[in-house]
Amino acid sequence: MRDMITSLVIIIIGSATFIYSNTFSSTGQDIASDPALYPKVISVVLVLFGLILLIRTILSFKVSSIEFSIAQLKVLLLFVLLIFYLFALQYIGFIVSTVTFLFFIMLFLGSKKRLAVFSSISVTALLYVVFFVLFSIPKMSGLLF
Amino acid sequence: MDFSLYTEGLSQILSFQVLFFILLGTVLGIVTGALPGLSAMMGVSILIPLTYSMPPAAGILMLIGVYLGANYAGAISATLVNIPGTPSAVMTTLDAYPLAKKGQAGKAIGIATMSSALGGLLSVITLVLIAPLVAQFALKFTSLEMFAVALFGLSIIAYVTQGTLVKGLIAGLIGLLIATIGADPVTATPRFTFGEINLFSGIQFISAMIGLYGVSEVILNSEKYFKQKKDAIVEIKVKVERAIPSFKDFKRLFGNISRSSVIGVIIGAIPGAGGTIASIVSYAVQKKVSKEPEKMGEGSVEGVASAEAANNSCTGGAMIPLLSLGIPGDAVTAILIGAFMIHGLVPGPMLFETNMDLVSAIFLGMVVANIFIMILGFSGAKYFAKLLLIPKPILSAAILSLCFIGTYAIQNNFFDVKVMLAFAVIGYAMHKADIPKAPLVLALILGPLMESNLRRWLSMADGDYWNTLMTAFSNNPISLIIFILTFITLCMPLLTKLFVSIRQSVSKGR
Numbered sequence: 001m002r003d004m005i006t007s008l009v010i011i012i013i014g015s016a017t018f019i020y021s022n023t024f025s026s027t028g029q030d031i032a033s034d035p036a037l038y039p040k041v042i043s044v045v046l047v048l049f050g051l052i053l054l055i056r057t058i059l060s061f062k063v064s065s066i067e068f069s070i071a072q073l074k075v076l077l078l079f080v081l082l083i084f085y086l087f088a089l090q091y092i093g094f095i096v097s098t099v100t101f102l103f104f105i106m107l108f109l110g111s112k113k114r115l116a117v118f119s120s121i122s123v124t125a126l127l128y129v130v131f132f133v134l135f136s137i138p139k140m141s142g143l144l145f
Numbered sequence: 146m147d148f149s150l151y152t153e154g155l156s157q158i159l160s161f162q163v164l165f166f167i168l169l170g171t172v173l174g175i176v177t178g179a180l181p182g183l184s185a186m187m188g189v190s191i192l193i194p195l196t197y198s199m200p201p202a203a204g205i206l207m208l209i210g211v212y213l214g215a216n217y218a219g220a221i222s223a224t225l226v227n228i229p230g231t232p233s234a235v236m237t238t239l240d241a242y243p244l245a246k247k248g249q250a251g252k253a254i255g256i257a258t259m260s261s262a263l264g265g266l267l268s269v270i271t272l273v274l275i276a277p278l279v280a281q282f283a284l285k286f287t288s289l290e291m292f293a294v295a296l297f298g299l300s301i302i303a304y305v306t307q308g309t310l311v312k313g314l315i316a317g318l319i320g321l322l323i324a325t326i327g328a329d330p331v332t333a334t335p336r337f338t339f340g341e342i343n344l345f346s347g348i349q350f351i352s353a354m355i356g357l358y359g360v361s362e363v364i365l366n367s368e369k370y371f372k373q374k375k376d377a378i379v380e381i382k383v384k385v386e387r388a389i390p391s392f393k394d395f396k397r398l399f400g401n402i403s404r405s406s407v408i409g410v411i412i413g414a415i416p417g418a419g420g421t422i423a424s425i426v427s428y429a430v431q432k433k434v435s436k437e438p439e440k441m442g443e444g445s446v447e448g449v450a451s452a453e454a455a456n457n458s459c460t461g462g463a464m465i466p467l468l469s470l471g472i473p474g475d476a477v478t479a480i481l482i483g484a485f486m487i488h489g490l491v492p493g494p495m496l497f498e499t500n501m502d503l504v505s506a507i508f509l510g511m512v513v514a515n516i517f518i519m520i521l522g523f524s525g526a527k528y529f530a531k532l533l534l535i536p537k538p539i540l541s542a543a544i545l546s547l548c549f550i551g552t553y554a555i556q557n558n559f560f561d562v563k564v565m566l567a568f569a570v571i572g573y574a575m576h577k578a579d580i581p582k583a584p585l586v587l588a589l590i591l592g593p594l595m596e597s598n599l600r601r602w603l604s605m606a607d608g609d610y611w612n613t614l615m616t617a618f619s620n621n622p623i624s625l626i627i628f629i630l631t632f633i634t635l636c637m638p639l640l641t642k643l644f645v646s647i648r649q650s651v652s653k654g655r
Contacts, residue, residue, distance in 0.1 A: 006578040010315055017322055017337070024334050032604035035329035035336055038596045039322060046318040053311050071371035075573075078364055082545070082566060089549060090559050098550075102542045109367055109538035116538070123543045127550055135198050137554045 003057040010050035018043035074108075081105065094132070094140050098124045150277055150497075154506030157202045158513065166199065167510055170207035171517040174214020175525075178221070179532050180540070181228045182366045185215035189480045190354040191544060193487070194551030201488035202503055206510035208484050212477050213265060213514045216420060216457050217522065220257035220449075221529050224250055233420025233456040236428045240441065240448030247444055251526060255390045256446045257453045258522030260402050264454035265515035267406040268413070268461025272468075273508050279469035283494040288598040288605070289617050293627035295595040298416040298472045299588055300634045305418045306581040310638050316580045320588025321595070323348055330597045331604075343560040350483040350589060352552045352561040356568025357582055358480075359548040363541045364573055370537065389523050394446065401431060401447055402454040409455035413462020416587070419475040420456030427455035461511065467492055468504060472591065476583040479590050487555075 021036040021043065031037050081104065088097030102120035107113065131137050157163055170192075177188030188211050196204030219234030224241040237257060244253040286294070299321075303313030326337045327347030338344040405427040412423040431451035432438045441448045463474030471493030473479035485492050490500060497504055521529075552565040575582055606613035618625040633640075 002578065006580070010319075013319070013322075020337065024329070024336055030604065030608065032600050033331050035332050035334040038599065039325045039336065042318055042321050042325070046315065046322065049311055049315050049318065053315070056311070069372070071368055074371045075364060075368050078367060079570065082360070082569070085545075085549060086559070086562055086566060089553070089562070094550075098546055102546055105542040105545060106538045109370060109541055111536060111538035111542075115536065119539045120542070123539070123546060127546060130195070131550050131554055135195075135554065138557050140553070 003053060007050045007054035007057060010053065011047050014043045014047035014050055018047070078105075078108070081108070089140055095124060095128065098127065150501065150505055151273065151508065152505065153502045154202075154504070154509045157502060157506040158509045162200075163203045163206060163506075163510070164513065166203045166207040167210045167513050168517055170210025171214040171514050171521065174211035174216075175218040175221075175518075175521060175529060176214075176532060177211065178215035178218030179230045179529050180535070181222050181226075181230050182362070182537075183215075183544075184231055184358070184362065185212055186354075186358040186476050186480060187362050187544075188212075188215045189477055189484075190351070190357075191359045191547055191551060193351055193354070193480070193484050194547075194554045196484060197487060197554060201485075201490060202506045202510070204488060205481070205484055205490075205503075206507065206514070208481060209507065209511060210514045210517070212481065213457070213460050213511065214518060214521075216460055217258070217261040217265075217453075217518050218529065219456075220261065220453055221254060221526070222533060224253045224257065225530055226533060231420070233424055233459070234452075235421060236424040236452035237449055237456075239428070240443070240445050240452075243442075243444030244446070244449070249444075252390065252446070253449055254526040255523065256394065256398070256449045258519060258526070259390050259395065260398065260405070260450040260454040261457040262515045262519035262522070263402050264406040264409055264456075264458035265460060265518065266512060267403065268410045268458035269508060269511045269515065270461075271410045271458075272461040272464050272511070276465050276469045276504075277497060279465065280494040280497045283470050284498075286494070287617070287621075287624075288601040289614075290621070290624045290627070292595055292598040292602065293624040293631070294470060294472060295591045295598070297627050297631045297634070298466070299584065299591055299595075300631050302416045302587050303584045304634050304637055305415065305422070306583045310635070312578075312580045313584050314635075316575065316582065317584035317588045320585035321592045323353075323585075324589050324592025325596070330593065331600050341560075343558070347593075348589070349555060349561045349564055351487065351555055352565040353568045353589060354480050354483060354586065355548050355552050356565040356570075357572040357586065358476075359544060360565065360569035361572030361576070363544050363548075364569065365576055366537070367541060398446065398450045401450050404434075405431065405451040405454035406458035409458030410462040412455075413459030413474055414465045415462075416466060416472060416474050419463065419477075420459045423455040423459045424452040427451045464507075464511070468496065468507070469494060471496075471594065473587060476586050479583075479586045482590050 018040055021039045024036040081101070085097060085101045088101065099120050102123055103116050106116035106120060132139060173192060174185070174188055177183040178185060189208050192211055193208065196207055199207070215231060216233065219229050219231030220237045220241060222228050222230035223234040223237040224245050227238055227242040229235045229238055241253040241257060244250065299317050300314070303317050304310050306313050324347070326344055328334070328345055329336055335345055408427040408430060409420075409423040412418045412426060413420070428448060428451050431447055432441050435441060435447055437445065463478045466472045466474050467478045467481065471482070471491060473482055482492055490496065490503070548565065549562055552562045553559065555561050572582060575585070603610070
């Protein structure tokens with residue numbers, strides 16, 4: 001089942017890139033200056049291997065199920081937290097968003113509250129010093145710090 | 146004889162700053178290597194951001210220090226808690242942990258340190274002798290030959306990495322497609338940019354690496370925790386005593402270490418085959434030649450020495466194709482190429498012509514890093530054992546944050562962070578689909594090289610492809626040989642299957 005989905009996704013990706021490659025405008029006449037040639041060749045080979053994987057999966061009759069569990073949901077939540085952090089960095093600024101992000105992630109991964117408070121502040125301080133003071137990268141232009 | 150290759154880097158190496166960064170890199174490498182769940186790939190990719198503002202020699206050598214340190218330190222957690230700190234320490238656990246249970250953890254770590262450092266040093270010597278020769282040879286490569294070498298590197302990594310060849314090739318092809326994002330190398334037509342101006346210069350390689358190896362590995366580790374709920378708290382029951390091995394041990398193991406190092410260098414030089422395979426092979430060889438093979442697996446110092454010498458000598462081996470051809474020998478060296486590019490350097494035969502001092506500094510720096518490993522391992526084993534007590538949630542959260550800030554710092558741009566997150570999702574999905582990541586990483590590096598060389602050749606052939614190809618083959622058969630090797634690699638699974646079925650039918654017929 002898993003390999004079946006994988007191979008179908010691969011075939012779709014390969015076909016999509018092939019079709020999309022047609023939109024690249026070519027200036028020259030010969031194939032060496034055709035920007036679509038190389039991506040097209042790779043797309044075709046990719047679809048080919050997707051088909052090989054599909055056929056092999058069908059022939060092997062292996063029934064493997066995909067399990068869904070609470071753990072998967074938590075991983076999804078983790079990804080959502082990461083996206084929130086990205087936007088927080090961009091719009092709020094480094095210090096506030098990093099302390100908050102670290103604190104919640106640490107709790108989420110099973111740390112004790114007191115330890116999380118202490119370590120989220122010290123990790124933020126360390127990162128701040130290394131990147132913004134030592135390496136002097138420009139500060140993120142968030143609303144707060 | 147011209148010794149400039151060995152001396153020109155001296156002035157760079159002998160500065161306090163560079164020595165300090167090599168030491169820092171080695172320490173950080175040992176930290177990442179000793180902690181299970183943090184691989185050498187992850188260590189190098191998340192620490193690249195620290196090197197942006199350094200001079201090239203200092204930055205690259207610091208990362209090489211991370212690479213060597215991480216490769217070595219897998220042995221520490223292998224000894225203390227029976228978990229390989231890096232995948233390549235898997236054979237080390239077989240003997241090092243039984244030794245630790247007998248109360249000889251210090252001895253095990255000492256032997257591992259000695260073998261790792263000696264293996265590393267021997268591999269640097271090989272690298273110094275072989276890389277310039279290969280580079281000189283490769284200087285004469287035409288675009289067709291460069292294309293062939295890149296294609297060969299890609300197919301062999303797909304074959305060697307765990308999982309099936311088909312999935313390895315799929316990973317490589319996806320990487321090649323991702324590498325086409327951005328301006329076309331010949332006509333500058335935007336490809337797959339979807340109107341996004343930030344994509345015009347292509348995917349930022351470092352952000353891709355940090356996503357694939359930093360964030361997605363933290364997430365996979367967290368998923369493991371979510372599943373078993375109670376995090377197995379690491380308890381170190383063994384005590385680490387004196388770690389410096391005796392001269393008797395050194396004399397007894399020297400032959401073993403040399404042999405294992407040769408195996409390691411050779412396997413390391415093959416693209417895709419890294420420390421794990423090298424240590425398995427050399428462990429097996431050691432078992433064959435050992436006078437007491439029955440002791441191996443129950444706490445034999447021979448086992449520790451052969452596994453550790455092999456997996457560390459891979460580092461020098463993997464650097465051979467990196468420096469001389471610009472083709473990475475494994476995922477870590479592929480990430481190192483990214484670090485070279487950040488400093489505006491392109492590894493490959495030309496590097497020996499244009500940046501001889503840097504190449505020389507890299508050789509010398511690797512020697513220094515291996516000496517640091519020896520010093521740190523002998524004196525600090527006790528303290529590195531404490532690393533295992535760092536709470537996982539704190540570590541994971543800190544790494545995630547470092548990934549974000551580090552990616553942002555590449556060009557002070559949030560778009561790179563978005564790319565990094567996208568690759569974290571890709572890395573996670575690939576893990577779930579059982580598709581190896583290493584071929585994709587290699588393809589990201591080799592893709593532009595392959596395409597530009599192919600297109601250059603096509604335009605030189607000017608329509609008359611068949612005849613040009615045949616003339617090229619008859620003038621210089623290197624490319625033909627490499628193409629044949631590639632073909633054999635790709636047919637390998639079929640050939641082995643055929644071989645097995647023939648043997649079965651023969652034995653049935655009897």
